[in-house]
Amino acid sequence: MHTDLEDRARAARLTAAERKVVDYLRTRAAEAIFATAEQIAGAAGTSDATVVRTARALGYSGLAELRRSLAEPVVGRTGPGAHATELAGDDTATLLDRAFGEVGDRLARTRAAIDVAEFERAVTLLGEADDVLAYGVGPSEQVARMLAQRLSRIGRRARASGATGFRLADALVTLEPASLVVLLLPSRPTVEARVIVEHARETGARTVLVTDSLGVELGDRVDVVLPAVAASGELTAEAATSAMVTDALVLAHAARHRDQAVEASVRLNRLRSALTGHGPGDGTLTRTPGDPARH
Numbered sequence: 001m002h003t004d005l006e007d008r009a010r011a012a013r014l015t016a017a018e019r020k021v022v023d024y025l026r027t028r029a030a031e032a033i034f035a036t037a038e039q040i041a042g043a044a045g046t047s048d049a050t051v052v053r054t055a056r057a058l059g060y061s062g063l064a065e066l067r068r069s070l071a072e073p074v075v076g077r078t079g080p081g082a083h084a085t086e087l088a089g090d091d092t093a094t095l096l097d098r099a100f101g102e103v104g105d106r107l108a109r110t111r112a113a114i115d116v117a118e119f120e121r122a123v124t125l126l127g128e129a130d131d132v133l134a135y136g137v138g139p140s141e142q143v144a145r146m147l148a149q150r151l152s153r154i155g156r157r158a159r160a161s162g163a164t165g166f167r168l169a170d171a172l173v174t175l176e177p178a179s180l181v182v183l184l185l186p187s188r189p190t191v192e193a194r195v196i197v198e199h200a201r202e203t204g205a206r207t208v209l210v211t212d213s214l215g216v217e218l219g220d221r222v223d224v225v226l227p228a229v230a231a232s233g234e235l236t237a238e239a240a241t242s243a244m245v246t247d248a249l250v251l252a253h254a255a256r257h258r259d260q261a262v263e264a265s266v267r268l269n270r271l272r273s274a275l276t277g278h279g280p281g282d283g284t285l286t287r288t289p290g291d292p293a294r295h
Contacts, residue, residue, distance in 0.1 A: 008058040020044045021054040033071045037216045048216045062217050064188050103240050106229045110241045113227040122208045122224040123252040129180035132158040136184035139239040147246040154254050155264030177204030184242050186230045187213045197221050210242050
């Protein structure tokens with residue numbers, strides 16, 4: 001039982017629906033640490049909005065802070081050292097099964113949570129945008145950079161940033177009404193994320209949020225929310241599901257704009273050939289006049 005949660009619940013004036021959420025948190029704290037607002041709502045028999053209201057009624061800034069509070073008593077049991085101890089007796093095949101099973105489960109849950117109409121709307125926004133800014137911090141920054149690279153390779157003007165603090169202003173200052181921001185934010189709202197969302201709204205740029213648990217908190221300030229179930233521990237990479245969601249976005253966009261994607265691919269291969277000195281597709285060396293002979 002979580003003592004801090006009990007104390008807060010006693011001090012707060014909760015509705016019947018909010019008490020259902022607290023009852024779930026009391027009895028299933030370990031699961032709630034990694035659950036989305038939708039998952040908590042389903043288990044407690046309430047709505048996503050009620051889950052967020054409950055967190056705030058208990059004195060937390062939102063669901064993310066509540067989840068961090070629930071996690072504190074079990075940090076020692078779920079950290080890297082604990083996982084190493086837990087897995088020490090497993091053979092290689094078992095470790096492979098556990099790792100792939102964990103990621104497979106998250107991918108399946110993510111696919112089940114994605115609304116096809118919302119996903120198609122995100123693809124439409126991507127197609128309508130003149131330029132794309134992908135933003136993420138930590139592991140999500142790598143996903144953002146991969147997204148920007150893949151979009152560039154199919155002929156889209158795209159860039160990525162993982163900047164924090166005042167350095168982020170450089171990435172935001174060029175946003176325009178025809179811009180699209182893809183915000184990769186698993187579960188923790190940051191000052192930077194709030195500034196990005198508000199600046200996008202002010203400039204008229206559109207925003208797609210890829211997240212585990214912030215859909216309710218930020219959903220009314222972005223254009224599309226795409227779920228990406230976060231890791232339930234430290235066995236596998238946190239960003240695996242968001243990477244798959246963004247890969248699917250690129251594939252869907254390329255399918256809708258096939259001619260543009262093919263033309264960009266041809267240009268890309270031609271440039272690669274010129275840079276490596278190999279003729280396109282034939283393995284021969286090419287050399288411009290005046291270049292030293294290659295040996």
